[in-house]
Amino acid sequence: MASSGICQLQGHFRLNGMYQDGDLLIGGLFEVQYLKAFPELSFRTEPKQPHCELFYMTSFQQALTMVFAINEINNNPNLLPNITLGYQIYDNCLRLGVAFRGATALVSGTEETFSDLNCKGPPPVIGIIGDPGSTHSIAISSVLGLFRLPMISYYATCSCLSDRKKYPSFFRTIPSDAFQVRAMVQILRHFGWTWVGLLYSDNDYGIYAAQSFHQEMQLFGHCVAFSEILPHVNNPRDIQRIMGVIHASTARVVVVFSASSLLIPLMDEALLQNMTGRQWFASEAWATSPVFRTPRFLPFLGGTLGIAIRRGEIEGLHDFLLHLRPNNDQRNNLLRIFWENMFGCSFETGGKETEGGQVKKLCTGQEDLSTTNSPYTDVSGLRASYNVYKAVYALAHALHELMQCEEGRGPFSGNSCADTTNLKPWQLVHYLQKVNFTTGFGDHVSFDKNGDALAIYDVLNWQPSSDGSIRLHKVGVVNGASGMTPQSVCSESCPPGTRRATRKGLPVCCFDCLPCGDGEISNTTDAVECMLCPDEFWSNPDRNQCVPKEVEFLSYEDPLGISLTTASLLGTCFCAFVIIVFAYHHNTPIVRANNSELSFLLLVSLKLCFLCVLLFIGQPQLWTCQLRHAVFGISFVLCISCILVKTMVVIAVFKSSRPEGKGAMKWFGATQQRCTVLVLTALQVVICAVWLSTASPTPHKNNQYIRSKIVYECAIGSVAGFSMLLGYIGLLAVVSFLLAFLARNLPDNFNEAKFITFSMLIFCAVWITFVPTNVSSPGKYAVAVEIFAILSSSFGLLVAIFAPKCYIILLHPERNTKNAIMGRETQNK
Numbered sequence: 001m002a003s004s005g006i007c008q009l010q011g012h013f014r015l016n017g018m019y020q021d022g023d024l025l026i027g028g029l030f031e032v033q034y035l036k037a038f039p040e041l042s043f044r045t046e047p048k049q050p051h052c053e054l055f056y057m058t059s060f061q062q063a064l065t066m067v068f069a070i071n072e073i074n075n076n077p078n079l080l081p082n083i084t085l086g087y088q089i090y091d092n093c094l095r096l097g098v099a100f101r102g103a104t105a106l107v108s109g110t111e112e113t114f115s116d117l118n119c120k121g122p123p124p125v126i127g128i129i130g131d132p133g134s135t136h137s138i139a140i141s142s143v144l145g146l147f148r149l150p151m152i153s154y155y156a157t158c159s160c161l162s163d164r165k166k167y168p169s170f171f172r173t174i175p176s177d178a179f180q181v182r183a184m185v186q187i188l189r190h191f192g193w194t195w196v197g198l199l200y201s202d203n204d205y206g207i208y209a210a211q212s213f214h215q216e217m218q219l220f221g222h223c224v225a226f227s228e229i230l231p232h233v234n235n236p237r238d239i240q241r242i243m244g245v246i247h248a249s250t251a252r253v254v255v256v257f258s259a260s261s262l263l264i265p266l267m268d269e270a271l272l273q274n275m276t277g278r279q280w281f282a283s284e285a286w287a288t289s290p291v292f293r294t295p296r297f298l299p300f301l302g303g304t305l306g307i308a309i310r311r312g313e314i315e316g317l318h319d320f321l322l323h324l325r326p327n328n329d330q331r332n333n334l335l336r337i338f339w340e341n342m343f344g345c346s347f348e349t350g351g352k353e354t355e356g357g358q359v360k361k362l363c364t365g366q367e368d369l370s371t372t373n374s375p376y377t378d379v380s381g382l383r384a385s386y387n388v389y390k391a392v393y394a395l396a397h398a399l400h401e402l403m404q405c406e407e408g409r410g411p412f413s414g415n416s417c418a419d420t421t422n423l424k425p426w427q428l429v430h431y432l433q434k435v436n437f438t439t440g441f442g443d444h445v446s447f448d449k450n451g452d453a454l455a456i457y458d459v460l461n462w463q464p465s466s467d468g469s470i471r472l473h474k475v476g477v478v479n480g481a482s483g484m485t486p487q488s489v490c491s492e493s494c495p496p497g498t499r500r501a502t503r504k505g506l507p508v509c510c511f512d513c514l515p516c517g518d519g520e521i522s523n524t525t526d527a528v529e530c531m532l533c534p535d536e537f538w539s540n541p542d543r544n545q546c547v548p549k550e551v552e553f554l555s556y557e558d559p560l561g562i563s564l565t566t567a568s569l570l571g572t573c574f575c576a577f578v579i580i581v582f583a584y585h586h587n588t589p590i591v592r593a594n595n596s597e598l599s600f601l602l603l604v605s606l607k608l609c610f611l612c613v614l615l616f617i618g619q620p621q622l623w624t625c626q627l628r629h630a631v632f633g634i635s636f637v638l639c640i641s642c643i644l645v646k647t648m649v650v651i652a653v654f655k656s657s658r659p660e661g662k663g664a665m666k667w668f669g670a671t672q673q674r675c676t677v678l679v680l681t682a683l684q685v686v687i688c689a690v691w692l693s694t695a696s697p698t699p700h701k702n703n704q705y706i707r708s709k710i711v712y713e714c715a716i717g718s719v720a721g722f723s724m725l726l727g728y729i730g731l732l733a734v735v736s737f738l739l740a741f742l743a744r745n746l747p748d749n750f751n752e753a754k755f756i757t758f759s760m761l762i763f764c765a766v767w768i769t770f771v772p773t774n775v776s777s778p779g780k781y782a783v784a785v786e787i788f789a790i791l792s793s794s795f796g797l798l799v800a801i802f803a804p805k806c807y808i809i810l811l812h813p814e815r816n817t818k819n820a821i822m823g824r825e826t827q828n829k
Contacts, residue, residue, distance in 0.1 A: 011110070013092045013101040014049035018067065019331035021084020024423075026070065026395060027106035029130030031138075032056055032334065032672040034424045035093035051706075052093035055341040057376040058384075059132075061321065062154070063089050063334075064376075065385040066129055069392035080400050085137055091334060092131060099136040101169075103128065109150065126428060127395045129388060134205045138731040141170040148426035151396060154387035157284065158204045159212055162450040168427045169339045171451040173394065174309050177205070179455030180284060181212040182283035184255065184307055184476045185220065187459065193279070194222040197251040199242070199266070201258035202229045205285065208760040209257040225251035230258050233266040246278070247297040256283045267292060267301070275300055277345075282306035286381060287460055290375070293470035302470060304462040311458055311474075312386030312441045318379045322369045368595065381472070388455075390445050490735035504649040516543040536701070536706050551701075553712040554617050554780040555789075561617050564787050570796055571610035578802050579603050585809050589818045598642050598649075598673060602801070605639035613787050620699040625714035629697060632790060634726040637684035637732060639797065640763075641677045642735040647756050649673065652741050684728055690720030702779075712781040730767065736760050755801050762796035787804065 033052035070085045074325035088609050090102035109124030120764040128144070131137050132155035132795060141151050141161065145168050148177035152171045154160075159178040161167055188196060199614055200206035217224055226245050231238040234730065241265070254264065263286055263454035280712050282302060286292070287306025322787065326347075329335055329338065339502060345363035369377065379385075411417070417428040436446045447453060465471040521539045533539055540547050554561050581589050582599060591599065612635055615628035695718035702711040716722045737760035769788040777785045 002081070009482060009678065011797075013105055015098070015102055015105060016093075016334045016337060017061065017088065017090040017102075017331065018334050019088050020067070020068055020070070022074075022084045022088045024083065025086045025088050025125045026066075026089060026392065026401070027064050027090050027103075027125035027128040028063060029099055029102050029106075029128060029132075029136075030089060030090035031132055031828065032058045032063060032091040033093050033100070033337070035095045035098060035357070049097070050093065052091060053097070055337065056375045057342075058689075060334075060338055061376045062132075062388050063091075063379075063387045064321055064324065065314065065317060065388045066313070066384075068317055069362045069389050069396075070319075072316070073393070073396045078222060080396055080403065083399075083403070084397070089330075089334070092133075092136065094133075096133075096139060099131050100140060101746045103131070103140045103144065107144065107147070111490065123149070123423065124326075125220070126150070126399065126423065126425070127432075129391045129395070130156065130158060134161065134208075134470055135203055136536065137161060137170065138204060139169075141167045145169050148424075148429050150395065150398075150429050151392040151434055152432075154391050155384050158208045160204065160208050162452055164450055168450075169425070170649055170747070171388040171391075171432060171447055173445070173453045174284075175412060175455035175457070176450075177209040178212050179452070180307055180457065181216050182454065183457050184281065185222070186478060187215045187305065187307075188222070188253070188281070189220060190253075195225055195251050196222075196253040196255055196281075197225045198227045199230055199254060199256045199263075200227075201262045203230055206230070209283065212469070213257070225249045230262050230266060232262065239265050239269050242266060243273060243275070246275070247273075252277060253279045253281060255283075255719060256286070257283045258285060260286040260828045264291065267297065270300060271296060279745060282460075284309050284457070286412070287473060288381065298464055298468065302462055302464055306460040306462070306472075307478075308458045309383045309387060309473075310443065310456050311381055311383050312389070312439065313441060314379070314382060314386065316438060316660070317382075317385075318377070321377055321379070324369065326365050338376075339363055339365065341366070342369070342372060342376070352802055359797035386441075390439060390443070392436065393439070394432065394435045394445055395428075396445075397437050398428055399434050401434070402428060411753045438519055456542070495725050506640075521546055533743045535703055536710060543689040549703075549710045551709065551710045551712050552706070552779055553619055554783045555619065556617055558780075560780075560784055564613065564784065564791070565617060567726040567791050568613040570788075571774055571798065572607055573793060573797060575603050575607040575610065578794050578798070578806060579607075581806055581809060583818075588809065589814045590805055590808055590816050596644050596669065598677075599802075601677065602639060602646070604634055604644040605642060606794055606798050608635035609639060609790060613790055616783055616787050620636045620712055620714045622698060625699055626692055628714065629722065629725060630692060633688055634681065634684050636729050636793075638677070638681045639734040640729065640736055641680040643756055643760070643797070643801070644680070644739070645673050645676050648676075648742060650756075651739065680732065684725070687721070687724050687728060691718055691725065694718060695721060705779045711778070711781065713779070719783045726767075726784065730764075733760055733763055733767075737764060755804055757798045759800035762800060763793045766793045766796065801807060 029664060033054065034056070035050050035052045036054075039048040039050060066089065067087060070087050074084055087108060089620075090105065092099035092102055104123045105122075127150035128140075129152055131151075134156045135158075137151070137153050137156035138158065138161065144151050144168070148169045150169050152173060154173050156172060157177045157180065159176045159181075161170055161172065162176050164733055188194070194639055196217075198210060200210040206229070211814060214224060214227070219329075228242045228245055230242070253343040267713055267774045276299060278300065278531070278634050280305055284307050287308045292301055324335070327338045340360075340363060343363060344360065345367070347365075349365045350802075354610065357462075400424075402418050402825055407417050410417035413429065418424065424719070433447060433449075438444050443456075444454060447590075451762055458474050459476045459478050461471045461473045461475045463473045516530035516539065520532055521770050523531075523544055536549055537546040538549045539545070556562065556565060557593035577602065582596070582603070585591050586596060588613065594615040608631065612628065612631040615624050615631060618624065693722035697714045697717045700713055702713055704774050737757065738759055742753075766789050771784050772787065
């Protein structure tokens with residue numbers, strides 16, 4: 001009131017905040033809660049105060065980082081000695097209206113009356129840390145710039161804020177989007193991605209970033225395949241349209257400038273449509289967002305590249321966060337709200353039923369934060385919080401330089417210094433522009449002529465973690481101002497298991513830490529080349545040590561080996577059972593028919609065929625490698641020789657029953673049959689002997705089938721020898737099949753040629769299939785295929801030839817007579 005000489009505050013905004021008194025106050029604006037909707041304005045009554053909800057733990061950590069930095073400065077005797085800094089922090093509830101109210105409250109102060117109309121003394125706050133939003137910062141800085149009040153944002157990236165004419169007192173510790181775009185285009189060029197799609201949010205952040213991106217792409221002659229605006233609200237029609245554009249485009253790289261909240265509807269739709277085959281490139285606004293790093297997004301967001309603001313470490317912050325305690329000061333009500341959200345309790349309605357029908361426990365204020373696990377206590381990836389830390393220290397260093405000014409050597413008119421008792425905000429802006437210091441983490445902090453920070457970004461790759469979610473893997477650092485950072489100034493080296501890569505025409509870059517390939521390792525950091533492991537060794541999962549390769553062969557402990565062994569023994573037992581049956585009924589006509597001696601010899605050979613399988617199972621040794629194919633070859637030749645002779649006997653018997661062939665059997669008696677079998681088998685013995693003596697099969701460790709394993713197998717030694725062995729078996733089988741086929745219709749009620757024809761058909765089919773299957777089967781499965789062929793053909797011969805005979809002997813003995821076999825009983829009837 002001018003008449004009384006006293007200014008009176010006309011009203012208060014109801015704002016959630018934190019306060020600490022001091023000689024000088026620093027203001028802060030943070031996005032701690034969310035305001036869903038403003039109260040309705042009727043213009044007839046005073047508007048209701050807005051009520052914020054949905055507490056963000058990450059943002060509250062950022063606010064507490066400001067508190068921590070101020071406390072750390074107050075305890076530092078070398079920085080602002082004899083000056084105690086205080087703070088007044090407000091929550092902007094992610095709304096421009098609330099943010100503007102907070103900024104107005106910070107600038108106006110909270111004193112009810114003010115009597116010094118000369119406006120002497122320090123301002124209510126010497127500067128403001130915030131606001132994190134670009135749109136908020138544009139609006140607030142437009143007003144604060146009129147008074148030259150310093151404003152240092154830690155997250156507003158819009159390139160428009162670099163305009164010093166519009167925003168003369170605006171600074172930021174996060175690089176401008178102009179630098180971010182330049183860095184992203186550098187990475188696109190690095191990978192040769194010149195045809196990309198673009199999505200961006202419909203706000204100052206997205207629009208200005210998209211404009212800069214188009215300009216930067218055109219500068220290098222690259223093309224943007226499509227450019228789409230993400231809707232502010234979840235409009236299914238717009239989302240479907242954008243998805244259609246992405247599907248229709250040939251661009252496989254999609255660059256996105258948007259906050260994660262505006263991207264959620266699109267990503268949910270991409271998940272529903274199972275959109276894969278796209279390389280996503282995230283701006284810093286969502287590159288570190290935990291929203292999309294869940295297992296359900298891994299199939300199509302795994303491998304995403306992202307630009308992230310520089311990560312830092314703040315010593316002592318974690319302990320500070322854990323020792324926080326609420327109090328009853330209304331100016332610190334944000335602490336109480338945090339406490340209630342963290343522990344699910346209430347200071348006001350503890351033990352009482354709330355509007356939602358839930359009963360909350362009473363908050364004591366002594367709950368232990370060390371037992372919690374939330375983004376608030378997670379200091380492993382400090383990015384925005386680290387920027388807050390740098391912003392507070394920048395303001396403190398500027399104020400410290402202002403305090404150190406010597407009269408007569410000052411920067412202002414007449415070489416004067418600032419009057420600390422009557423501090424003007426524009427004077428602090430002068431010193432802030434010249435700030436130059438290094439953080440405890442080793443990062444250099446200064447501002448260019450536009451108030452922008454040094455442009456250094458972390459390059460992140462989204463990789464699958466052990467729990468199925470997505471983890472952030474830092475693959476390098478890129479400098480947005482000068483392009484890619486050379487190795488000499490990289491702050492991080494390539495970890496073991498990776499190597500640095502050089503690309504033609506480009507320097508060695510920090511993000512060129514490429515993983516070693518399979519079978520390669522690097523035991524040292526910053527290795528330029530990966531070492532190849534010796535033949536019998538392979539790289540461990542971390543690619544930093546060579547370990548012995550796993551040795552693979554078909555063993556008796558392997559489920560497949562157990563199954564095949566069981567089948568082999570089962571076939572052997574069946575053969576033994578048939579031998580017993582035939583021996584017991586050796587005088588019956590069906591056994592004596594067609595040379596019972598050959599039947600017993602055939603059963604013995606089949607038994608050897610089943611048993612030879614055991615030589616193929618187990619770790620290959622010299623004797624097993626030499627015997628397996630020899631025993632297999634001789635056993636099968638003996639078996640088929642018996643069948644061939646039996647077929648020839650059937651034909652000879654039939655011919656001898658005719659007048660013109662009465663002397664046929666004298667040339668094919670029992671002695672001739674034995675000699676034929678012996679000669680045919682002896683030829684296979686000779687083939688095996690020559691093969692084993694010239695190029696014997698030997699155990700061999702094969703590294704070619706599967707590079708990460710050693711396949712222990714038997715090398716056949718001579719392809720020609722193995723081919724002759726199989727070829728001879730095949731020749732006998734074909735001859736037997738043809739003779740049996742010709743004799744299948746001979747007039748005998750029990751014509752054995754029919755069953756021999758069927759058995760030979762099975763045998764030939766199995767071994768014709770074996771050749772291509774064996775060639776295409778890797779490792780131990782090639783051995784399993786050969787065993788399967790042996791067992792299948794052996795069971796086929798056993799069942800086809802002997803099952804009908806056993807059926808008659810055991811179940812229909814009345815048919816085991818000479819007349820029944822010759823078909824005479826039927827004729828007599």
